[in-house]
Amino acid sequence: MALVEVDKATKRYGSLTVLNGLSLDIEAHQVVCLIGPSGCGKSTLLRCINRLETIQDGEIRLHGDRITGPGVDLDLLRREVGIVFQGYNLFPHMSVLENITLGPLKVLGMPRAEARDKAMSLLARIGLAHKAGEYPDRLSGGQQQRVAIVRALMMDPALLLLDEITSALDPELVSEVLDIVRDLARNGMTMVLATHEMGFAREVADKVCFLHAGVVHEEGPPSQIFGDPQDERTRAFLKSIIDAGRL
Amino acid sequence: MNKPAVMANRERADLWHARSKVRAHSVQTWASLSIATLTCVAVVLSAYSIARYAIAQGWDRLPVWIGAGVFMTVAVLVAASAARALQLSKHAQLARDVYDGRALGARASEQSWRAISYSGALVILCIFAWFMVVNDAAVSRTFFDVDLIARSAGTVLKAFGTNFFIFTVSAFLILIWALVIAIARTLPGKAGRPIRMLAIIYSDLFRGLPAIITIYLIGFGLPLTNLPILKDLSSSAYAIIALTLTYGAYTSEVYRAGIESIHPSQIAAARSLGLSYSKTMRYVIVPQAVRGIIPPLMNNCISLQKDTALVAIIGTIDAFNQSKIIASNNFNLSAVTTVAIIFILLTIPQARLVDRLIERDRNKRRSG
Numbered sequence: 001m002a003l004v005e006v007d008k009a010t011k012r013y014g015s016l017t018v019l020n021g022l023s024l025d026i027e028a029h030q031v032v033c034l035i036g037p038s039g040c041g042k043s044t045l046l047r048c049i050n051r052l053e054t055i056q057d058g059e060i061r062l063h064g065d066r067i068t069g070p071g072v073d074l075d076l077l078r079r080e081v082g083i084v085f086q087g088y089n090l091f092p093h094m095s096v097l098e099n100i101t102l103g104p105l106k107v108l109g110m111p112r113a114e115a116r117d118k119a120m121s122l123l124a125r126i127g128l129a130h131k132a133g134e135y136p137d138r139l140s141g142g143q144q145q146r147v148a149i150v151r152a153l154m155m156d157p158a159l160l161l162l163d164e165i166t167s168a169l170d171p172e173l174v175s176e177v178l179d180i181v182r183d184l185a186r187n188g189m190t191m192v193l194a195t196h197e198m199g200f201a202r203e204v205a206d207k208v209c210f211l212h213a214g215v216v217h218e219e220g221p222p223s224q225i226f227g228d229p230q231d232e233r234t235r236a237f238l239k240s241i242i243d244a245g246r247l
Numbered sequence: 248m249n250k251p252a253v254m255a256n257r258e259r260a261d262l263w264h265a266r267s268k269v270r271a272h273s274v275q276t277w278a279s280l281s282i283a284t285l286t287c288v289a290v291v292l293s294a295y296s297i298a299r300y301a302i303a304q305g306w307d308r309l310p311v312w313i314g315a316g317v318f319m320t321v322a323v324l325v326a327a328s329a330a331r332a333l334q335l336s337k338h339a340q341l342a343r344d345v346y347d348g349r350a351l352g353a354r355a356s357e358q359s360w361r362a363i364s365y366s367g368a369l370v371i372l373c374i375f376a377w378f379m380v381v382n383d384a385a386v387s388r389t390f391f392d393v394d395l396i397a398r399s400a401g402t403v404l405k406a407f408g409t410n411f412f413i414f415t416v417s418a419f420l421i422l423i424w425a426l427v428i429a430i431a432r433t434l435p436g437k438a439g440r441p442i443r444m445l446a447i448i449y450s451d452l453f454r455g456l457p458a459i460i461t462i463y464l465i466g467f468g469l470p471l472t473n474l475p476i477l478k479d480l481s482s483s484a485y486a487i488i489a490l491t492l493t494y495g496a497y498t499s500e501v502y503r504a505g506i507e508s509i510h511p512s513q514i515a516a517a518r519s520l521g522l523s524y525s526k527t528m529r530y531v532i533v534p535q536a537v538r539g540i541i542p543p544l545m546n547n548c549i550s551l552q553k554d555t556a557l558v559a560i561i562g563t564i565d566a567f568n569q570s571k572i573i574a575s576n577n578f579n580l581s582a583v584t585t586v587a588i589i590f591i592l593l594t595i596p597q598a599r600l601v602d603r604l605i606e607r608d609r610n611k612r613r614s615g
Binding site: 001003028029062063064065066069070071072073076080158 | 256259260263264266267269270339345346348349350351352353354
């Protein structure tokens with residue numbers, strides 16, 4: 001049984017269909033990369049998996065348990081499924097340490113000292129222990145995004161959703177964030193990335209899915225998708241990426 | 248994938264299934280049922296006694312009992328819906344299928360919250376109704392003598408024409424005057440400094456002065472100055488001058504906030520095309536600024552309408568002054584209630600419009 005099973009999910013905004021009966025399995029300890037043109041539904045799919053958005057049709061299961069439909073404990077779901085956003089979304093009125101211990105303290109009821117220790121050891125792992133007392137606006141974009149990843153990790157999620165986490169970063173800051181993701185992948189963290197970093201997807205993904213018009217057009221190991229794409233649209237998409245010099 | 252990882256995943260799934268039980272919300276539904284029941288009893292008793300009192304005071308039986316009946320019915324329906332929520336919660340507990348149970352639990356929760364909020368509203372209405380009738384209906388008699396309200400309505404409404412006139416003319420003048428001040432305050436560079444300083448002094452001064460004092464000083468002061476023209480204007484004209492000066496200062500701040508909210512990159516882009524400062528303002532900045540400030544402008548506009556009542560202090564026979572005359576002739580404040588009603592009827596639609604505009608603005612920003 002896969003950790004997450006997306007089963008014919010359909011999401012519409014008014015007359016615009018963003019997900020059109022999309023199905024996708026995410027195995028535990030796998031890294032799944034979603035690629036595709038803007039507006040193909042990558043971000044929406046991520047937001048539907050942790051119920052920031054609600055699908056109108058089909059279902060999504062976590063640990064085999066349906067998490068769409070009424071009466072699902074959303075707070076519990078979001079403890080199990082972490083998300084990191086493109087725009088970091090750190091809380092500007094809290095220091096780094098306060099940002100990352102907020103969830104453990106207020107949701108998990110973790111003792112303050114324990115939360116602090118855990119936070120400091122994670123910060124040390126990403127090389128930001130000396131920034132614990134700083135406020136987010138004093139950090140670079142790359143540092144903020146690393147803190148945002150730690151904030152999600154503090155809750156020990158079973159699944160981490162990464163929504164174009166490097167798209168807002170200056171090129172020279174991208175690698176410091178991707179290094180962390182690579183490190184997490186090596187440690188067996190289950191992750192779904194919506195990404196435009198094709199080189200990184202090729203390196204780190206266990207499975208790459210090409211999304212187009214709200215469905216998975218082609219999925220497979222990166223060697224197949226990038227080396228020998230079968231679908232016409234996948235080929236066109238990759239060609240435009242290569243023409244832009246991004247792969 | 249190694250073996251410990253698989254185990255960890257299995258444990259994780261088991262933990263999830265253990266935690267992710269059906270939530271029947273039974274405490275919440277019980278609480279909601281008790282609150283709704285108490286409210287129902289309170290509403291029925293209050294409606295009954297207040298209706299009896301009203302009839303004893305000579306009101307028509309039928310409309311009174313219909314009104315009381317409506318309240319009682321609503322209260323009973325709310326209690327019934329709370330009971331239904333409890334029943335749903337019980338079903339949720341007993342549901343064999345976990346998804347059915349969750350759906351029932353969600354409905355129970357939704358319905359019980361609704362019952363609680365309706366009960367709260369009913370209790371507040373009940374307290375208000377008692378406030379009107381206690382002490383032998385002293386409150387209703389003083390403020391809501393329906394007969395006097397009806398008799399004074401015509402006269403007061405006619406006097407309200409003065410308020411309307413003052414409001415319309417000053418609103419028009421304020422819109423222009425405030426834009427002038429705002430542009431003066433945002434003039435750039437060293438050359439603009441003297442004008443900028445004057446504009447700052449002006450808006451500091453008139454935002455600091457209470458409107459009622461400005462009206463008083465201008466209304467009584469200008470006639471005493473013996474200046475040609477200015478000394479023999481009508482009192483409405485003095486009111487218009489005073490309100491324009493006061494509200495011009497406030498409104499110029501609104502315009503300025505709008506102008507300054509446009510990102511400097513817009514100015515950079517416009518100037519890069521070779522547009523002069525004034526053309527940049529005219530074609531790029533002000534059109535964008537005006538869109539964002541319509542809600543705060545409308546707020547100022549509502550505030551201005553209400554403040555036209557301040558002109559009563561310089562003896563203009565506006566609606567408020569007229570109603571005070573009627574009130575003292577009848578030893579009852581209900582005539583003033585008439586003015587209050589007129590102002591409220593005029594401003595509520597505008598307040599709703601402002602809310603709508605703000606909401607639309609927010610949606611645009613969210614989707615954009």
